[in-house]
Amino acid sequence: MLTEKLNYIGTYKVYKIFRKSNRKEIIKRGLTREQAKELVCLYPSKNSSMVVFDKQYTQEKYYI
Numbered sequence: 001m002l003t004e005k006l007n008y009i010g011t012y013k014v015y016k017i018f019r020k021s022n023r024k025e026i027i028k029r030g031l032t033r034e035q036a037k038e039l040v041c042l043y044p045s046k047n048s049s050m051v052v053f054d055k056q057y058t059q060e061k062y063y064i
Contacts, residue, residue, distance in 0.1 A: 010062035012036040014053045016043070029056055 013029040014036050028039060036053035043051035055062075 006063035008055055008062060009064055010055060010057040012053050013056045014039045014051060016049050016051050018049045020048070027051065 011030045012033055012035075014027045014031065016025045016027060017023070018025070027043075031039065031053070033053075040051050040053050045051070
C-alpha cells in the first residue's frame with residue numbers, strides 16, 4: 001500500500017476476546033462503523049473477556 005492515508009470502505013465485525021486464552025468469538029459481521037460502536041457499548045468489559053470491533057476485510061480493494 002501507499003504511505004498516504006487511505007480510507008476503509010468495507011464493513012466491520014464485532015467479536016469477544018477471552019483474556020486468558022486470547023480466543024476470539026465473532027458476535028456479528030457486516031456492520032457499519034457506527035453500528036459496530038453501538039454494539040460494543042452494549043457489552044461491558046469483564047475480567048474474563050472484552051468486546052471489540054475491527055475491519056472485516058484487509059485486501060487493498062477495500063481502501064480508497
